[in-house]
Amino acid sequence: MLKKKLFKPFAASLLSFSLLAGSFTPELTTDSTQTAEAALPKTATKVTVNEVVDGDTIKVTYKGRKETVRLILIDTPETKDPNKCVQLFGPEATAYTKKYLLDKKKKVSIELGVQTRDKYGRILAYVYVNETMFNRLLLQNGYARIAVYPPNTQYLEQLQVDENKAKKAKVGIWSSTSAINGGCAPIKKPAPAPKPKPAPAPKPAPKPAAPKKETFKNCTELRKKYPNGVKKGHPAYDAKHDRDKDGWACER
Numbered sequence: 001m002l003k004k005k006l007f008k009p010f011a012a013s014l015l016s017f018s019l020l021a022g023s024f025t026p027e028l029t030t031d032s033t034q035t036a037e038a039a040l041p042k043t044a045t046k047v048t049v050n051e052v053v054d055g056d057t058i059k060v061t062y063k064g065r066k067e068t069v070r071l072i073l074i075d076t077p078e079t080k081d082p083n084k085c086v087q088l089f090g091p092e093a094t095a096y097t098k099k100y101l102l103d104k105k106k107k108v109s110i111e112l113g114v115q116t117r118d119k120y121g122r123i124l125a126y127v128y129v130n131e132t133m134f135n136r137l138l139l140q141n142g143y144a145r146i147a148v149y150p151p152n153t154q155y156l157e158q159l160q161v162d163e164n165k166a167k168k169a170k171v172g173i174w175s176s177t178s179a180i181n182g183g184c185a186p187i188k189k190p191a192p193a194p195k196p197k198p199a200p201a202p203k204p205a206p207k208p209a210a211p212k213k214e215t216f217k218n219c220t221e222l223r224k225k226y227p228n229g230v231k232k233g234h235p236a237y238d239a240k241h242d243r244d245k246d247g248w249a250c251e252r
Helices: 002-023 031-038 090-101 134-140 156-169 219-225
Strands: 045-054 057-062 065-071 108-117 123-129
Touching (some): 057 108, 090 134
Antiparallel strands (some): 045 108, 057 065
């Protein structure tokens, strides 16, 4: 009897544990994979961004040298090509690149491609802001499209996914047929200069005040002041003193 009493609690405990274990299914975690995808490549090198030429071209200090870097696998609309117009979304792509890469608070690094330089001597690279590939950000926001130049195709499939999502969302260059076909951005005409106000008409010069009329009773009184008499038009001239009507009054 004692053995049976002892066995029942033990058997019940064993059965409960077995049921509990059977209902537990271990979940797979992808944390390590996500961390690996988000982590900065070991081959990436920190740079200082000095200037943004346009959406896909920047000037940096790399290993103590001034270099021009062209982002791999993407192409943003033109803004500086002397043989092309400023294309739709070109200025926006440049502004977006400036916003992210000229921020001194962010760490910018580059990962060189298999082919490290192009025919112009520019470094060919994937650019990272902190641990995010900036090439992908441009594609995701519709500021760039895929441009393949083998052998630099390391992340092509990943970037194609980003481009396809932007196309479906119709963002950036994918928002209009003209932009997709490389159409020109409208030229902003300078605001017309305000018309100068006409100069006010010059005020006429004030007429000189007429000389005050002088009156004398007779020529004797007039000659006390004007011994030789006065000519017609003089303030003291009076026709009654010009008896011979020669234009002189009280002449001698």
